[in-house]
Amino acid sequence: MRNIIVSMAVSLDGYFAGPNGEIDWHVLDEELHEYVMVLLNSIDTLIFGRVTYQGMAATWPTPAALKNDPEVAARMNELSKIVYSRSLEKVEWQNSRLLKEIDPIEIQKWKQQPGKDMAISGGVVVSAFTKLGLIDEYRLIYHPVILGSGLPLFQDFKERVHLQLFRTKIFKSGLALLSYRPVRP
Numbered sequence: 761m762r763n764i765i766v767s768m769a770v771s772l773d774g775y776f777a778g779p780n781g782e783i784d785w786h787v788l789d790e791e792l793h794e795y796v797m798v799l800l801n802s803i804d805t806l807i808f809g810r811v812t813y814q815g816m817a818a819t820w821p822t823p824a825a826l827k828n829d830p831e832v833a834a835r836m837n838e839l840s841k842i843v844y845s846r847s848l849e850k851v852e853w854q855n856s857r858l859l860k861e862i863d864p865i866e867i868q869k870w871k872q873q874p875g876k877d878m879a880i881s882g883g884v885v886v887s888a889f890t891k892l893g894l895i896d897e898y899r900l901i902y903h904p905v906i907l908g909s910g911l912p913l914f915q916d917f918k919e920r921v922h923l924q925l926f927r928t929k930i931f932k933s934g935l936a937l938l939s940y941r942p943v944r945p
Contacts, residue, residue: 762870763877763896764807766886767799768913770900775910776883781811785905787933792901793832795929795937799899800835804876807889810845812882817853842878844885864892887915897941898923904934 768776769786777783808816819825820836841856851858862885870878880886880895889895900913923940930936 761872762875764867764871764889764894765799765803765877765879765897765899766881766890766895767879767899768881768886768901770902770913771905771907771910772902773906773908774912774914775907776913777911778907779909779911781815781911785903785907787903787931787935789931789933791931791933792935793829795901795931796832797835799879800832800839802877803839803879805840805842805870805878806836807842807878807880807885808844809882809885810843810848812885813841813843813845813848813851813853813856817851817856821853844888862888862892864894867892867894883911883913883915886913887917890914890921891917893942893944895942897939899937899939902936902938 769783770776771785778785806816816836820833825833837854839855841851841853843851843856843858844860844862845858846860848858867889880889886895922943924943925938925940927939928937
């Protein structure tokens with residue numbers, strides 16, 4: 761069975777981006793690059809909401825990304841991408857497919873298909889998948905910064921979601937990767 765894995769950088773106070781979507785606080789180093797490549801090679805599909813998709817699509821296919829980080833850029837460009845958006849009319853980044861609504865039954869069918877795991881990123885889409893019980897693993901990479909405000913990873917929750925920590929990794933730079941699985945009743 762394929763899993764859906766949240767993989768997100770987060771500030772210590774729970775934001776995945778600053779108030780204007782800025783991610784200039786991310787610690788980027790060789791150790792994180794190695795982790796990212798292991799993750800990208802363990803999946804065959806990326807799942808995004810509109811905002812995250814637009815940011816990724818504006819970055820990874822560019823000549824600058826292909827020059828500055830060819831290994832990650834190549835993998836990001838070749839992976840299948842599913843984009844959830846009610847406002848986009850089309851998606852142009854290679855191997856991208858646009859869906860208007862999150863259909864839990866369809867997603868459960870994807871999870872039963874042969875293939876590698878799927879990674880999901882973005883605040884609104886991660887929150888929606890979490891509320892529907894579709895996430896199998898949360899890999900949160902905490903960066904040593906307190907932003908004070910920004911875009912929270914988990915938005916508009918009315919019920920608790922219990923998680924169990926099953927793996928940790930501390931990076932030399934001070935990043936802390938905490939991996940959780942949902943505790944299902």
